[in-house]
Amino acid sequence: xxxxxxxxxxxxxxxxxxxxxxxxxxxxxxxxxxxxxxxxxxxxxxxxxxxxxxxxxxxxxxxxxxxxxxxxxxxxxxxxxxxxxxxxxxxxxxxxxxxxxxxxxxxxxxxxxxxxxxxxxxxxxxxxxxxxxxxxxxxxxxxxxxxxxxxxxxxxxxxxxxxxxxxxxxxxxxxxxxxxxxxxxxxxxxxxxxxxxxxxxxxxxxxxxxxxxxxxxxxxxxxxxxxxxxxxxxxxxxxxxxxxxxxxxxxxxxxxxxxxxxxxxxxxxxxxxxxxxxxxxxxxxxxxxxxxxxxxxxxxxxxxxxxxxxxxxxxxxxxxxxxxxxxxxxxxxxxxxxxxxxxxxxxxxxxxxxxxxxxxxxxxxxxxxxxxxxxxxxxxxxxxxxxxxxxxxxxxxxxxxxxxxxxxxxxxxxxxxxxxxxxxxxxxxxxxxxxxxxxxxxxxxxxxxxxxxxxxxxxxxxxxxxxxxxxxxxxxxxxxxxxxxxxxxxxxxxxxxxxxxxxxxxxxxxxxxxxxxxxxxxxxxxxxxxxxxxxxxxxxxxxxxxxxxxxxxxxxxxxxxxxxxxxxxxxxxxxxxxxxxxxxxxxxxxxxxxxxxxxxxxxxxxxxxxxxxxxxxxxxxx
Numbered sequence: 043x044x045x046x047x048x049x050x051x052x053x054x055x056x057x058x059x060x061x062x063x064x065x066x067x068x069x070x071x072x073x074x075x076x077x078x079x080x081x082x083x084x085x086x087x088x089x090x091x092x093x094x095x096x097x098x099x100x101x102x103x104x105x106x107x108x109x110x111x112x113x114x115x116x117x118x119x120x121x122x123x124x125x126x127x128x129x130x131x132x133x134x135x136x137x138x139x140x141x142x143x144x145x146x147x148x149x150x151x152x153x154x155x156x157x158x159x160x161x162x163x164x165x166x167x168x169x170x171x172x173x174x175x176x177x178x179x180x181x182x183x184x185x186x187x188x189x190x191x192x193x194x195x196x197x198x199x200x201x202x203x204x205x206x207x208x209x210x211x212x213x214x215x216x217x218x219x220x221x222x223x224x225x226x227x228x229x230x231x232x233x234x235x236x237x238x239x240x241x242x243x244x245x246x247x248x249x250x251x252x253x254x255x256x257x258x259x260x261x262x263x264x265x266x267x268x269x270x271x272x273x274x275x276x277x278x279x280x281x282x283x284x285x286x287x288x289x290x291x292x293x294x295x296x297x298x299x300x301x302x303x304x305x306x307x308x309x310x311x312x313x314x315x316x317x318x319x320x321x322x323x324x325x326x327x328x329x330x331x332x333x334x335x336x337x338x339x340x341x342x343x344x345x346x347x348x349x350x351x352x353x354x355x356x357x358x359x360x361x362x363x364x365x366x367x368x369x370x371x372x373x374x375x376x377x378x379x380x381x382x383x384x385x386x387x388x389x390x391x392x393x394x395x396x397x398x399x400x401x402x403x404x405x406x407x408x409x410x411x412x413x414x415x416x417x418x419x420x421x422x423x424x425x426x427x428x429x430x431x432x433x434x435x436x437x438x439x440x441x442x443x444x445x446x447x448x449x450x451x452x453x454x455x456x457x458x459x460x461x462x463x464x465x466x467x468x469x470x471x472x473x474x475x476x477x478x479x480x481x482x483x484x485x486x487x488x489x490x491x492x493x494x495x496x497x498x499x500x501x502x503x504x505x506x507x508x509x510x511x512x513x514x515x516x517x518x519x520x521x522x523x524x525x526x527x528x529x530x531x532x533x534x535x536x537x538x539x540x541x542x543x544x545x546x547x548x549x550x551x552x553x554x555x556x557x558x559x560x561x562x563x564x565x566x567x568x569x570x571x572x573x574x575x576x577x578x579x580x581x582x583x584x585x586x587x588x589x590x591x592x593x594x595x596x597x598x599x600x601x602x603x604x605x606x607x608x609x610x611x612x613x614x615x616x617x618x619x620x621x622x623x624x625x626x627x628x629x630x631x632x633x634x635x636x637x638x639x640x641x642x643x644x645x646x647x648x649x650x651x652x653x654x655x656x657x658x659x660x661x662x663x664x
Contacts, residue, residue, distance in 0.1 A: 046180040050172055050354050053179035054345040060285025067287050071278070075394040078278050081271045082336035082395060085263070086328060092232040092265045093322070099235025103297035104310070106319045113141030116259065116323050123257055123319060124152060124222055131217050131253065133239075133246045134158040135226030136174065136339065137261050137323055139361035143224075155216040157245035159209050166193045172355045173363070174341040175283040180354055213245065223253035223315070227260040228338075229275060230320070233268035236296040237320065240276050240289050247293055251314040256295075258318070262325040263335035269294065275338055282340035282394050327373035331402050336395045337366055343389035343399070348600035349382050349607075352617040357382050365389050365399045369406050376410035381417055382614060385493055385605035386574035388598070404492060411495035419610030420494040431485035431504065434459040441481040449479040450514040451541075452505075452528075454521035455486050456639035464639050467656035468520050468541050474663065475548050479518070482508040487524040488531065493606045502532055509536070518544055520656060522576035522638050523604070529577075542580040542637055542655050549659070550587060560588060560662045565633035567592040568658070569626055571645065573638035574600050581637045581655045588662070594629040601636075603644035615644060623648040633658075 065071070085092060093109075100107050110116045120143060124130060130152055138144065144154045144165070156165040160177040164170070167189045171177035178186065187200040190208060198208065217223075225246050229238040237258055239246050250256050266272040273292070280289045299314025310316045328335050344350045344364045349357045357379060358364055359371040366389065368380050380403055387400050410417075416424055426435045433455045439462075451472060457465040472479050485505055488498030509517065516537040519525040528538050552558040568591060570581055585593040602608065602618025626634055627649060634652040636642055645652050653661075 046185075047352075047354055049182040049185075050180045051351060053173070053176050054351070057176075057283075057285050057345055061281065062285075064281070064285055064287055068277075068281060071281060074274055074278050078271075078275055078338070079336065079395045081266065081274070082338070083332075085265050085267065086332045086335050089262065089265060089328065092267060093262070096230055096232035096235060096265060099232065100230075100320060101235075103235045104300070104318065105235065105237075105297055106317070108319065108321045109324070110321060111324045113143075113323065116141055116321055117143060117146045119321055120147070120224070120257060120259070121150060123255065127152065127220075127222050129153050129155070129216065129220045130222045130224055131155050131157050131213075131220040131249050132223070133225040133241065133249050134161050134177070135224070135259055136361045137226055137259050138224065139171070141323070143259070155213065155220075157213045157217065157243075157249055158241070159206055159213075159243060159245075162209055162213060163189060166190070170355055170358075171361055171363070173344055174339045174361075176341075214248075217245075217248050217252050220252075221254045222257065223249035223255070224257045224259065225249055227258050227264060227320070228279070229266045229272035230260060230264055230322075231266050231269045231272050234296060236269055236294050238266075238269070238272045238276065239293040239295065240279065240291070241293075242284075242290040244291060247291055250293065250295060251299070254311065254315055255317045256298075256315040256319070257321065258295075259321045259323065261323045262328055263337075278394050279338045279340050282342040327370065331369075331373065333397055334366060334370055334399070334402060336397055338395070340394065342392055342394065346388045346392045348384055348386060348388070348602060348618045348621070349614065351621060352602075352614055353382070365403055366397065369399060369402050372406040372410070376406050376413065378410070378417060380406050380410065381420075381494075381606060381610055383605050384574070384600050384602060384607050384615075384618065386600040388574070388600065391598075404495075407493070407495035409495075416494065416496070417610055420606055423490060423606070423609050424494060424496060427486050427491060427501070431501065432459070433486055433490055441483060444482055444508070444511060445480045446511075446513045447478045447480040448514055449477055449516045449518060450482055450509055450512055451479050451518045452484055452487070452521075452524055453481065454484075454519065454524040454639065456643065457520050458484075461639040461642055461654070464520050464642070464654045464656055467654065467660040468518075470660055471541075471545060471656055471663075472518075475545075480512050480514070482512065484508065487521075487527045489523040489527040490606060490609075492527065492531070493604070494610075498527075498531065506533060520637075520639065520654065522573040523640065526575045526577070540576060540578050540580060540637065542584060543578050545656075545659060546580040546584050549584065553588075558663055560590070562590060563658070563661050565651065565653075566590055567594065567630070567632040568635050569594045569596050569629040569631035569633075570655075571596070571601065571622070571626065571634055571636045571641055572598050573636060573641050574598075574604055576637055581635070584655065584659070585635070592631075594631045596625060596629050599625060601638075601641040601644040603640040608640070608644060619644045619647070626650065 156162045163178040172180040183200040187198045190198040227237045488501040602615040608615040637655045
C-alpha cells in the first residue's frame, strides 16, 4: 500500500474513532438527520420558490445576487468583480474547484491563495482533494514538510505544529494584503436572506471580514428555508464530516459591514467588506436526479467506500469524489470511473440522508454503454450471456427432469459453474428437510447485465417461463445477487427467499423437537462476512442460535467482486478483498462463513478456510 493511501485510511479511521467517541453526546442525532432529510427534500422540491424568497431578502440585506447557468458564466462575473486586483484570497469551496476558478484567475495574472490549511497544501502541491473536510488527507507530515520545503526554499521539520504555523503566517500576510475575498457557502437561508459558512480554522472569518469585497460562490441546491434548518444541517454535517459535535466557527452573513451610529445615517464598510456578492451556479440534474442533491457534502460515504479506500480520489473527478461525485459528474457526460463501484450500497447505509447513489449510478452506466459501448472487461461477459444465457461459456450440468413442485432452487451461474460445492450442499440440505423442490433450465438472472449497463428482458422471460412450468410459489437462492435481481426486476408473484431464511426456521424447529442432532465441527470459531446484496440477517441468526459455535462479529464490508468490478478491474477487486481479509484475520476466527458464491470466490485467498453457510451447516448435520 502506498503512503498516500495509508495516510488517507489513517485519517478515515480518526474520523470514525472520533464519531464513536462523541456519539453519546448527540442523543438526538437520528432525529436531526431525519429532520434534515425532510428539509433537503423540501428544499429541492420547492427550489425555485425558495430562491425567489431568498433573492428578495438578500437584496433587502444589501447582498448583490447573480444567477449563472454555467461555470464559464460564473468565471466571467468573478473576473468583472475582481477588476484590476492582482491578489485574491479564497477559502474552501467545492463549486470553485469544479468550475476551475483558480486556474482561470491565474491565467489572467491574478494570484489566488487558498486560506484553508489543507487546501493550501494541495494548492502548493498541485494535487486534487481527497475528502471534502480533509482535502490533504492523503499526505503525511513528512510529505507535507517536503512540499513546503520546496515552496518556501528553506528546511521544514516534519512537525504538525511547525508546518501549520508556517502556512498560517504565509496565509495571514496574504489576507492582510488582499482586497478581494472569495468563499463558498454551506447554506443560503431564504427566510432571513442570510448565508451560513462553517469552518474550524478561522480563515473564512478573516477572508470574509478583512477584505473590501466578499464574493460568495455557491450552487443551486444549497438553499434552506430558514436559519434554524441550516443550523441543524451544520450539526449533522460536522458530526458526519469530522466526528465532532460542532465546528469552531459558524458564521452567519446577512449583508455588508455597516453602521448607523452617527445621526442614524447608514455607512457601509466599517470592520468588514463594503460589498457582499452572491453568485449562484445552476445545478444540472437537480430536477432529473433530485435525491443526489440532498447531499450535504459530509464525506462520510468515502470513509466506508471499499473502492475509495482502495484507490483514493481516482474514484472521483476533481472535487467530485466517490460514487455520488462521479454520478453528478456523469449527468452531462458519463465517465468510465462509475464502473469502479462494486454496488455494495455501503454509501447509502452510512449516509445520514440515505441517498440511493447506487440506483442512479446504474442508470449512468446504462447511459455510458448507450454512448460509448461496453467497457473492456465486460465485453466477454456480456457476449457469453447473449450467446449462452450464462456468464460462463460452458455447458451446464444436467438438471434432470423439470418436475412440478412448490419450491424451485435457483442455483445461479457461479454456483453452477465455479462454486458447485455450494449448490451441492444446498441440495443436500433441502433433501434432508424432505421438501419437494425442483431445478430448472435456468439462465443468468440478469444481475451482471444490469451492473454493466445493459438490459435483461430476455433473461427474465426465459426464467419466468421455466418457473411457471413447475407451478412453484417459492424460489430459493444461494446467490444474493440473483435474489436481489428477482426481487427488484422480476414479476412480484413469488415468495423469494435466500436459502438461509428457509433453513433458519427449519433448523430451529427440528432442533427444538430433538429431530436433529448437530455434530461438532473442527472450526467452531467463525466470523461471518455478510454479502452486500443480501437483505436478510438469517445467517447471523443461525450462527447465534446454534449451540457450540463461537461467533465473532465483524463490521460489514465488501469482498470486491460485485458490480462487474471483478471482471473489468481484477486488481481493484483484489485490493478490496485484501483489506477485507485483513479485517477478518483480526477477528481471530478459525474460519470465514459467507452466504454468496461470489464472496467465497473473491475471499478464497485468505489464511482461514472459507465456507458458504450451506456447506458449514451440511458439515454439522451429516
